[in-house]
Structure formats: C-alpha cells, structure tokens
Amino acid sequence: MSDQMHVRTGHDLAPGEEEQHSVGERVLGYVVGLGLALVLTATSFFIAGTDLVWQPSIPVALIVLAIAQMGVHLVFFLHITTGPDNTNNVLALAFGLLVVFLVVGGTVWIMGHLNANMPPMDQIMPMRK
Amino acid sequence: MLGKLDWSAIPFDQPIPLVAGAVVLVAILAVLIWVVVKGHLPYLWHEWITSVDHKRIGVMYILLASVMLLRGGSDAIMMRLQQAVAYQSQGYLPPEHYNQIFSAHGTIMIFFTAMPFVIGLMNLIVPLQLGVRDVAFPTLNSVGFWLTATGALLVNISLVVGEFARTGWLAFPPLSELSYSPGVGVDYYAWSLQISGVGTLVAGINLVTTVLKLRTKGMNYLRMPMFCWTTLASNLLIVAAFPILTATLAMLLLDRYLGFHFFTNEAGGNVMMFMNLIWAWGHPEVYILVLPAFGIFSEVVSTFSGKALFGYRSMVLATMAICVISFMVWLHHFFTMGAGPDVNAIFGIASMIIAIPTGVKIYNWLFTMYGGRIRFATPMLWAVGFMVTFIIGGLTGVLVAVPPADFMLHNSMFLVAHFHNVIIGGVLFGAFAGFEYWFPKAFGFRLDERWGKAAFWFTFLGFYVTFIPLYVAGMLGMTRRMQHYDVAAWRPWMFVAAAGMAVLSIGVICQIVQLVVSIRNREALRDRTGDPWDGRSLEWATSSPPPVFNFAFHPDVRGEDAYWDMKAAAQQQSLDHAAPEYHDIEMPRNSPTGFICAFFATIMGFALIWHIWWMVILGGIGAFATFVVFAWRDHDEYVIPAAEVAAIDRINLEERRSLVSMAGAL
Numbered sequence: 001m002s003d004q005m006h007v008r009t010g011h012d013l014a015p016g017e018e019e020q021h022s023v024g025e026r027v028l029g030y031v032v033g034l035g036l037a038l039v040l041t042a043t044s045f046f047i048a049g050t051d052l053v054w055q056p057s058i059p060v061a062l063i064v065l066a067i068a069q070m071g072v073h074l075v076f077f078l079h080i081t082t083g084p085d086n087t088n089n090v091l092a093l094a095f096g097l098l099v100v101f102l103v104v105g106g107t108v109w110i111m112g113h114l115n116a117n118m119p120p121m122d123q124i125m126p127m128r129k
Numbered sequence: 130m131l132g133k134l135d136w137s138a139i140p141f142d143q144p145i146p147l148v149a150g151a152v153v154l155v156a157i158l159a160v161l162i163w164v165v166v167k168g169h170l171p172y173l174w175h176e177w178i179t180s181v182d183h184k185r186i187g188v189m190y191i192l193l194a195s196v197m198l199l200r201g202g203s204d205a206i207m208m209r210l211q212q213a214v215a216y217q218s219q220g221y222l223p224p225e226h227y228n229q230i231f232s233a234h235g236t237i238m239i240f241f242t243a244m245p246f247v248i249g250l251m252n253l254i255v256p257l258q259l260g261v262r263d264v265a266f267p268t269l270n271s272v273g274f275w276l277t278a279t280g281a282l283l284v285n286i287s288l289v290v291g292e293f294a295r296t297g298w299l300a301f302p303p304l305s306e307l308s309y310s311p312g313v314g315v316d317y318y319a320w321s322l323q324i325s326g327v328g329t330l331v332a333g334i335n336l337v338t339t340v341l342k343l344r345t346k347g348m349n350y351l352r353m354p355m356f357c358w359t360t361l362a363s364n365l366l367i368v369a370a371f372p373i374l375t376a377t378l379a380m381l382l383l384d385r386y387l388g389f390h391f392f393t394n395e396a397g398g399n400v401m402m403f404m405n406l407i408w409a410w411g412h413p414e415v416y417i418l419v420l421p422a423f424g425i426f427s428e429v430v431s432t433f434s435g436k437a438l439f440g441y442r443s444m445v446l447a448t449m450a451i452c453v454i455s456f457m458v459w460l461h462h463f464f465t466m467g468a469g470p471d472v473n474a475i476f477g478i479a480s481m482i483i484a485i486p487t488g489v490k491i492y493n494w495l496f497t498m499y500g501g502r503i504r505f506a507t508p509m510l511w512a513v514g515f516m517v518t519f520i521i522g523g524l525t526g527v528l529v530a531v532p533p534a535d536f537m538l539h540n541s542m543f544l545v546a547h548f549h550n551v552i553i554g555g556v557l558f559g560a561f562a563g564f565e566y567w568f569p570k571a572f573g574f575r576l577d578e579r580w581g582k583a584a585f586w587f588t589f590l591g592f593y594v595t596f597i598p599l600y601v602a603g604m605l606g607m608t609r610r611m612q613h614y615d616v617a618a619w620r621p622w623m624f625v626a627a628a629g630m631a632v633l634s635i636g637v638i639c640q641i642v643q644l645v646v647s648i649r650n651r652e653a654l655r656d657r658t659g660d661p662w663d664g665r666s667l668e669w670a671t672s673s674p675p676p677v678f679n680f681a682f683h684p685d686v687r688g689e690d691a692y693w694d695m696k697a698a699a700q701q702q703s704l705d706h707a708a709p710e711y712h713d714i715e716m717p718r719n720s721p722t723g724f725i726c727a728f729f730a731t732i733m734g735f736a737l738i739w740h741i742w743w744m745v746i747l748g749g750i751g752a753f754a755t756f757v758v759f760a761w762r763d764h765d766e767y768v769i770p771a772a773e774v775a776a777i778d779r780i781n782l783e784e785r786r787s788l789v790s791m792a793g794a795l
Contacts, residue, residue: 088341099369102456103409107402110460113468114401 033076040069132740133313138291143226149203150289179719181267182677183252186274188571190249191564193278197241200285202637204234206630209595213627215613216620227612228295229314233284235298236318239414240325241281243552246560247421248277248332251360254567255336257668257675258354260345260684260691263717265338268759271723273331279727280325283734287317291738294318297610299407300381302392302400307385315385316738319378324734326375333367336360345667347686351445354666355431355438358445359424362452363417369456370413377406404463412459416451419551422559423448423490426512429562430494432662433509434501437690440493447486447493454483464535473532480530484523491516506662507581511562514589518554522547525600543603546596553592561588561640569661573673574651580643588636594629598622657784665693672781678714678769681778711775715766722759726752 044065047058074080080089140146164170177185207230211220222230256264264270287293294314296305305315340361344353381403383389390396392403431438438444460468460476494516503509525547529535538544561584569575602622607614647654660669667684668675670692688694733748735741 095365095369098453099456103373106457106459107405107409110405110468110472111399111402113472114466117469118467 029076033072036072036076037069040065040072044069130741132736132742134290134739134741138313138739139289140292145207145222145226146288153285154289175719178724179271179721181263181271181717181719181723183256183264183267183270184571184675186270187249187251187253190245190252190274190277193274193281194242194244194246194249194560197237197245197281199637201234201237201242202634204230204237206634208234209623209627209630212611212614212623215611216617216623217615218613220613222612224612225292225295228610229293231610232294232297232300232314232318233287236294236322237281237284238552239298239418240322241277241284243418243556243560244329245277245281247363247418247556248329248336250425250560250563250567251336251356251363251421252332253571254563254668255357255360256339256343257570257671257679258357258666259340259343260348260667260670260680260686261339261343262679262714264335265343266335267717268720268722269331270335271720272726273328273335273723275723275727276328276331276730277325279731279734280321280328282731283317283321283324283738286735287314291317299411301407302381302384302398302403303394305381306393308393313738315381319382319385320734320737323375323378323382324730326371326378329367330371330375333364333371336364337368340364345680345683345686348691351442352686352689352691354424355427355441355444355448356421356424356666358448359420359427362448363420365452366413366417366420366455370410370417373406373410374414377403377410401466404466405459408459408462409456411462413455415548415552416455418556419559420448420451422515422556422563425559425563425566426494426515427490428666429508429512429566430497431690432566432664433504433506433512434498435504435663436497436501437665437693438493439496439499440489441689443489444493447489450486451483454479454486458483461530461535464532465539470532477530477532477535481527484527484530487523491520506565507576507578507585508562508566508662510582510585511558511565514585515554515558515562518558518589518592519551522550522554526551538603540608541603542599542607542609545609546599546603549596549599553596561585566662567668569656570659570668570673570675572651573656574647574654575656575661576647577643577650577654580639580646584636584639584643586636587632587639591629591632591634591636594632595626596629598625598629602626658788659781659785660692660788665690667691670695672784676777678716678774681711681714681774682709711771711778713771714769714774716769718765718767720759720762722755726755729755 044062047053047061047065053061074093078089080086080093082090164173177189180186207222208227211222211227214220220227252264252270256262284293291313294300294305294310294317296310296315296318300315300318303309340353340357380389380391384391384393384398390398392398392400394400427438427444458476458480460472461480464473464477494512505513525543529538529544529547565576565581599622602619605616605618605622607616607619656673659672659675661673662669667686670684671680684691684695729748729751731748733745733752736744736748
C-alpha cells in the first residue's frame with residue numbers, strides 16, 4: 001500500500017499530514033489553539049453568571065462564543081484551511097453542515113407544523129368550548 | 130441462564146417456517162460436510178474468509194445478496210399466492226405469519242439484497258476503474274462485509290428460533306413498542322439492522338476515501354468513469370444518512386429495553402418523530418441504491434454503443450444534484466400525517482424537482498445510443514429494459530409527489546407497484562446488468578448469452594405482468610399488506626399478479642441455469658485478453674481475473690475513457706516491444722479480524738435479542754479484543770517479488786499484443 005502513497009494526485013493531503021512545518025511551529029499552533037479555546041470557554045462561564053451586560057443579550061453572546069469555539073477547533077486542531085490542499089476537507093465540512101442543517105431544520109419545521117395542526121386530544125377539547 | 134429463550138421459541142405448530150428452516154439447515158450442513166470432506170476448508174479460509182482483497186470481498190457481497198434474493202423472493206411468492214387465494218377466506222397463511230412475511234420481505238430485499246449487491250459491485254470494480262491496487266482500508270472492508278453477513282444471519286435465525294417483526298419493514302411505533310409487540314420479532318429486526326448498519330457505514334467510509342484519496346496518475350476527478358462518480362455520491366449519502374438510522378433504532382431500542390419514552394403513546398413520547406427520522410434516512414437510502422445502478426448503466430450503455438458517454442459533465446452534475454436534493458424530500462413519505470399545506474407543498478415541489486436530474490440522465494443515455502453501433506448483449510438488454518421500466522416508475526413517482534393525489538394513493542397497492550417499479554426496474558436490473566457485464570472480469574470467463582437473454586425476457590415480462598395489475602388494484606382502492614379481502618373486483622388482478630410472479634420465477638431459474646451452464650462450459654467461454662466487451666475504462670486493462678495486485682504498473686491516464694485511449698494509441702504506434710522494468714509490490718496481508726469480529730457480534734446480537742446478559746458481555750469483550758489484537762499486529766504487508774509480478778504480467782501482455790496486432794492487420 002505504501003507505494004500508492006506516492007501516486008496520489010494533486011496536493012490534497014489528509015488533516016495532520018502536512019509536512020512543510022517544523023515540530024516547533026506545529027507545537028506553537030496547538031498551544032495558540034488551546035489558549036484561544038480556554039479563553040473562549042472562560043468567557044462563556046463569566047458571561048453566563050455576570051450582570052455587567054444587558055441580560056437578554058447573554059444567550060446571543062453565548063451562541064457567538066460557541067461558534068467562535070467551533071472555528072478555533074476547526075482551524076487549530078482539525079487544520080481546516082483555505083489552501084488548495086484542503087479542498088476535500090472543506091467540501092466534506094460543508095456537506096456535513098448542509099445535511100445537519102437540512103435534517104435538523106426540516107425536522108423542527110415539520111414537527112412544529114404537526115404540533116399546530118394535530119394537538120393531543122386533551123388540548124383540542126378546551127379549544128372547542 | 131438463557132434469558133427469554135426456551136423451547137416455546139421454536140414454532141412447532143407452524144409447518145411452513147419449520148420445514149423451510151429444516152431444508153435450509155440440511156443444505157448448509159451438506160455444503161459444510163462437502164467442503165470439509167473434499168479438503169476445501171483451508172482454501173476457503175485462506176483465500177476467501179480471511180481475504181482482504183477488494184475483489185474477493187466484492188464477490189462475497191454479491192454471493193450474500195444472491196442468496197438473500199432467493200429468500201426474499203420466496204417471501205414474495207408466498208405473499209402473491211396468499212392474496213390470490215384469500216378472497217373471502219383466510220387463505221393459507223395465518224395473519225401473524227403473513228405479517229412477518231411482508232416485514233421480512235422488505236427488510237431482506239433492501240438491507241440484505243439490494244445493499245450488498247451494489248456495495249459488492251462497487252468494491253469489485255471501483256479500485257480497478259481508478260487504476261489502484263486496493264481500497265483505502267482493506268481489513269476494515271472485510272469487517273464491513275462480515276458484519277453485514279451477521280445481520281443477514283440474525284434475520285434468518287428468526288425464521289426458526291422465535292419470530293420476526295410483524296410491523297412492516299420500517300417498524301413504525303407505537304406498533305413496534307413493547308406494549309403492542311412484546312415478542313422478540315422487533316428486537317431481531319432492530320439488532321440485525323444495527324449490526325449490519327455498522328458494516329454499511331464502514332463500507333461507505335472506505336469507498337469515499339478510496340475515490341477521494343487513491344487514484345492513479347492523471348486520474349483527476351473529471352476523468353473518472355461515471356460508476357466512480359455515482360459510487361462517490363452514493364457513499365457520501367451512506368456516511369451522511371446511516372447514522373440517522375442507527376440513532377433512530379437506538380432510541381426505539383431504549384424504549385423497548387430500558388423503559389424510555391421516545392416514541393411511546395404515553396409519557397410524552399412522539400410517534401411522529403419516528404416517521405420523520407426514519408424517512409430522513411429512508412429517502413437518501415433509495416438514492417444510495419439507485420445511484421450506483423445509474424453508474425452501471427452509464428458504463429454499459431457507453432461500452433455497448435461503442436461511444437463515449439454523451440454529456441459526461443452534465444451526468445456528473447446530475448449525480449451530485451441528486452446527492453444533495455435527496456436530503457430535501459423525505460416528507461413525501463408522510464404527506465398524510467398532517468403537517469399542513471405549506472410543508473406538504475414545499476416537499477412536494479422538491480420531490481418533483483429531483484426528477485429533473487434523473488431525466489437528464491435518461492436523455493444522456495439515449496443520446497449515447499443515438500448514432501452508436503449498438504450490440505445487444507445481455508448487459509445492454511438489461512440497460513434498455515431499465516430505461517423503459519424506470520421511466521414508467523418515475524412518472525408514477527412524480528404523480529404521488531403531488532400531495533392531493535398522494536392522499537388518495539397513500540398506503541395503497543398503487544404505491545407498492547410504484548416503488549417495486551423503481552427498485553426492480555432500477556436497482557435490480559442495474560445489479561443484473563453489472564453482474565453480467567463484470568462477471569468475466571471477476572472470474573475469467575463469460576456467462577452464457579442464450580440463457581442470459583432468456584433470463585432477461587422472462588424477468589422483464591414477468592415484472593410487467595406482476596406489477597401493472599397492482600397499479601390497477603391500487604386505483605380500485607386496495608390497500609397494501611392485506612392478509613385477506615372481500616372485494617370481488619380486486620380478485621382478477623391478484624390472479625394476474627400471481628401468474629406474473631410465476632413468469633418472474635422462471636426468469637430467476639434461467640439465471641441460475643445460466644450460471645451452471647457457464648461454469649460447465651467455462652473453457653469455451655474463457656476470456657484470455659481481459660477485455661471481452663471491447664471496454665473503455667481501466668478495469669479492462671488488466672487480466673481476467675485480475676492478479677491480486679490488479680496492475681503491474683500504475684496506469685497513466687491522459688483523458689476520459691482511459692483504456693480506450695490506450696488501445697487507440699497502441700494501434701497507431703504498432704506497440705512498443707520494449708520489456709518493461711518490474712518492481713516489488715507490497716500488498717496487505719490477509720486477516721481473520723473481520724470474520725472473528727462478526728462471530729462475536731453474532732453472539733452478542735443473539736444474546737441481546739433474548740436478554741441473555743452474560744452472553745452479551747462475552748460477545749462484546751470478544752469483539753473488542755479482536756480489534757485490540759489487530760491494532761497490535763506487527764506485520765501487515767507482504768512483498769510480491771518483481772520476478773513474480775513480471776511472470777504474471779507477461780502472460781496477459783502477450784495475449785493483449787496478439788489481439789492488438791490482429792486488429793491492426795485487419
């Protein structure tokens with residue numbers, strides 16, 4: 001099998017396979033990623049308990065922090081970049097996101113309409129009165 | 130000690146499953162004794178059971194699918210006979226047995242016939258078409274196959290030990306919940322699908338990685354044969370959709386085993402959520418099955434028309450469009466559930482839109498044939514038969530995609546006729562076309578054409594005689610899954626359908642006879658060049674059957690239809706006779722990991738069904754230990770010396786050169 005490794009077409013490398021970086025650079029990348037992840041986590045916990053900001057903005061802030069956290073994981077730990085060697089991984093991520101969006105969003109939409117059209121019997125009875 | 134298992138699990142009062150089970154058991158024992166006495170056991174163990182060669186695994190997948198096709202087919206014959214006789218009477222099948230038969234028929238035909246057949250063909254051919262020596266994860270491939278076999282085994286054990294689900298092939302709650310199905314039937318269903326589902330997911334990951342990462346020199350995406358593209362799309366769908374099935378069945382199992390309330394009637398359970406989730410998997414599933422069939426037809430039509438595929442890029446685009454849109458239509462399976470006009474309209478329109486890329490494909494195949502020099506060999510007959518049949522099935526599909534029409538036709542025999550129309554006419558015809566087309570590649574000899582054509586015509590006509598009456602019965606208001614009925618107007622159509630079933634069965638017998646006749650005449654049918662059909666893609670560039678390493682050299686691809694270009698170039702240059710320089714080749718070692726893992730998975734599955742907890746732990750530990758042992762292996766590859774590679778390759782090279790020089794002389 002090892003000999004097939006050399007006939008790979010183009011430049012698409014799997015995550016964790018990039019050879020152009022030295023060990024020091026890679027360690028630095030992980031340390032920066034870990035630091036950012038910790039900062040974002042700590043901020044989330046701080047925001048959730050604080051009364052420094054307007055209260056209704058807290059859920060929005062938490063969502064923003066969570067998305068930033070995902071971004072940090074993707075960039076520093078899963079090594080998703082915009083480089084030409086990463087097309088497969090970016091496309092796979094996009095396809096995964098699309099499917100999750102369609103299935104979760106579709107389910108919420110369908111079940112919401114079902115709930116509105118066909119409530120359980122004990123909820124229909126009061127409506128008729 | 131043995132959980133719920135005791136002698137009452139064996140249905141002594143029901144002669145049909147008992148006799149069938151006894152016959153199968155005797156047949157299996159006879160084969161086993163023959164294998165041991167004749168001394169074939171070491172050969173089977175070393176060359177097949179422990180093999181990690183993608184070609185061997187592909188052949189085993191197809192063998193499993195063929196055996197299960199016969200099992201599912203016998204269920205179909207029993208159902209057709211029951212409905213032919215059960216007019217104002219109970220027929221010959223009691224209701225609880227009839228319900229098990231239609232549930233087993235659907236489960237077996239989708240999960241253990243159609244799926245293994247297409248996965249087997251993809252395994253067998255895709256690495257050859259890509260010009261590489263194996264799939265990305267050879268041992269994982271073997272694990273995937275054997276876990277699928279475990280699922281099939283568990284479903285068939287239910288014939289004799291206990292019972293199978295009486296809930297239909299998707300086990301809708303609340304019927305499948307403990308309060309309405311207290312027996313082991315639903316557990317047999319759910320655990321066999323959970324175990325074989327792991328196998329399918331593994332196969333999907335493996336084939337996606339193979340297409341994305343292992344391609345020979347110059348084989349960029351837009352030079353890949355169409356079958357590789359449809360394989361990529363189909364396996365992307367497997368990776369995205371099968372986890373939904375696993376999670377949904379896991380929730381049903383939690384309800385049944387640990388008293389959860391995901392889908393129960395009481396305590397806040399929501400049965401509609403099950404329909405929603407199971408069809409979010411179920412609709413992509415039909416495209417998982419039919420996309421590879423589209424790929425097979427693309428290869429067959431182009432080869433037997435002697436032309437490059439018309440509209441290659443539009444075909445790629447249509448395939449990937451279907452791949453994405455297939456995740457946007459699942460609600461059309463439950464229009465009548467009450468989501469309301471807004472939701473129904475959107476999903477109805479999306480369902481009609483998905484017919485467009487499929488229509489693009491039909492036109493592309495027709496234009497490929499147009500002006501071509503068409504040879505009506507057996508694979509081409511299946512392809513043409515598919516086009517006619519699939520258009521009818523597709524049009525009735527667009528009809529039921531209209532929500533108001535669906536309210537009339539939902540759960541009727543019209544629907545049964547529609548999906549058999551697309552699954553038999555699409556997937557099964559595709560599987561048979563692929564079987565006839567690639568059989569010489571897998572075994573080194575062609576199949577008998579006369580019996581093949583007979584099989585096609587009987588199956589083709591038998592299909593229409595069986596299923597057109599079901600459309601009519603559906604229009605007359607007949608619902609599906611009826612054990613008996615009292616409406617006189619339906620009866621003639623049930624008689625015609627039963628007669629059609631007889632014609633279909635003759636088609637199946639013809640196919641078996643074809644196999645026997647071809648094996649006996651194999652010397653006369655031998656394919657020495659490796660290119661029996663004047664093929665266009667790389668699988669025909671190596672010998673039949675291919676050596677274990679597939680290609681002595683990595684083919685250098687310069688365009689679409691790689692092998693066709695090579696043949697054309699060879700004729701122009703009157704062949705260079707320079708002796709090529711051979712190198713050592715490393716190949717993965719065979720491994721019993723898959724077989725042993727599936728052995729323990731079978732024990733674990735059976736124990737889970739019957740609540741034998743100590744055996745569950747035993748099976749679980751065994752399966753995990755197998756993985757650990759495999760992970761700590763020292764030698765995973767062996768070397769084929771250059772001299773041996775040269776010896777194997779030169780024989781085929783000579784045959785090919787003599788063929789090309791003959792063609793040049795003409």
